Amino acid sequence: MIRLEGVTRRYSSRAGDRVALDNVDLEIGRGEIFGVVGRSGAGKSTLIRTINRLETPDGGRVIVDGEDITALDAKGLLKARRRIGMIFQHFNLLNSKTIEANVAFPLMLEGRPKAEITARVAELLAQLGLAEHAKKYPRQLSGGQKQRVGIARALACGPQVLLCDEATSALDPETTEDILNLLDQLNRELGLTIVMITHQMEVVRRVCDRVAVLKDGKVVETGRTADVFLNPAHPVTQAMLAEDDDGFDAAMAPVGGQMARLTFRGASTYEPELSRIARETGVDYSILSGRISRIRGEPCGQLLVVFTGGDATVAMARLTENGVAVEAIQKEAR
Ligand SMILES: Nc1ncnc2c1ncn2[C@@H]1O[C@H](COP(=O)(O)OP(=O)(O)OP(=O)(O)O)[C@@H](O)[C@H]1O
Ligand SMILES: [Mg+2]
Incomplete structure (x- = not known):
């Protein structure tokens, strides 16, 4: 479903050049929940943002469902992004708009007919257990409810891929579990391919079929989650798992x-x-x-x-x- 081929991203600043992604190759299967973990600054957000080209690589290609995302013009990109939803750690909702208006937003941008938007929004809110909150504003909702709105909005255009950048990092453990169950369910019911960036090993353990470990912009380890977590090969993976455990010496x-x-x-x-x-x-x-x-x-x-x-x-x-x-x-x- 998603293929990164030699993806490189550099940032220049007065302090010098920095390679955020260094020749990354990655393949993510259709219908998979794929985790990407790594320390702060490893390049996780940069990586996920190349998939919907919020970030344009300096080198390499990103192929989504057979289409080279890196080669698209502005119009082609808008179209491609309909197939790629995204959710964020801090939800990124429009605070001055109601929940239903937030979910309707991507459909309005697409210029869909009003009746169709109303029906689709009602359907999404019902599906995600948000119907009673339709007329409320984001500030009236809990973190978990806000993330549900984020998910509803990301699903509005019927994407095949959902990108999650630390989607549960701002939530308490119980709400995290609730959101993970929801993502797991959407993966099964809609066949949605999900890419999860996270520093929470528990999130990967719970829902990811496979995982890649990123360090200094390079993929240092990848495999089925159970294989990697039970037998971590790279020191970074070992260290991250040890911290997550009891750190027993x-x-x-x-x-x-x-x-x-x-x-x-x-x-x-x-x-x-x-x-x-x-x-x-x-x-x-x-x-x-x-x-x-x-x-x-x-x-x-x-x-x-x-x-x-x-x-x-x-x-x-x-x-x-x-x-x-x-x-x-x-x-x-x-
Ligand atoms: N817009 C930017 N301009 C300059 N440098 C950037 C920019 N965005 C990211 N970087 C640098 O690229 C590297 C990777 O950043 P990135 O945000 O992808 O890391 P991350 O793994 O998501 O970290 P975190 O876990 O803290 O979110 C970092 O060194 C960061 O400082
Ligand atoms: Mg990040």
Whole structure:
């Protein structure tokens, strides 16, 4: 659905040149929810804004649904943007207009007939649970409700792609969950391709099929969310995930023995493999840290354990045989 080919964006200022995007290649499938994470200044916003050309790359091409966005003239761009909706961290609503007028705005710009606009706005407000707020103004709504209005407005022209730049970053956890459920539902029901820029790892864990990690304008890692999050390869990804977790430092564990990281995926996550194999092999284990959760719906768990007594090597081999990924950690625990 979306393809970035060698996309580069430089900014010049008196302080010198800065490469915000450095030769980025990225492919996002039709109907996917794709996450882009990275530290502040990594180039996330610049990247997402090249997709609807709020930002024009200095080099490379951006193809959306077969059309080269980078080559369009002003008229072609207006047309293309109908297929690409966008929502923002601070909602960007028109504060002097009512909710229904905000949602109607893109349709008015297109010069659609009044009756059609009225019907479409009513439909969108009902679909997003905003009907009772139609005559209110943005300041009368909560953050979550305002983001729903932002989504309604972004959907007004029936886009195929929805770009979200930190769309949940200004919301509390419960409201974030509500908006993520809504985006998940729109993805399934409308087949909407969604690109989510976020610094919240939890957002990616919850809804993204795949994720790319951006650092200094370069994609340093990309893959299915569960693969990347359970086995982060790049130091930036590892660090961002560690901060999101409890930041546990294995070296500080006051125990001796064989340390190992166990990764459970799918149905095996709920099986009592560890205790069964410990019993059968006569090893003991202590859990130093761990997390059982879901990544984009797939149950998975990761435990850091120390085996003591018995034969840890045999226990680890048995776990591997039973579908648990085992990574022995050589550093002797103190
Ligand atoms: N209009 C601009 N003029 C000059 N430099 C810019 C401009 N926009 C972005 N930059 C620079 O480009 C780099 C990438 O910025 P960008 O906004 O894409 O980062 P980001 O990953 O979205 O960060 P954040 O998480 O803080 O939103 C930064 O170093 C930023 O200072
Ligand atoms: Mg940004």
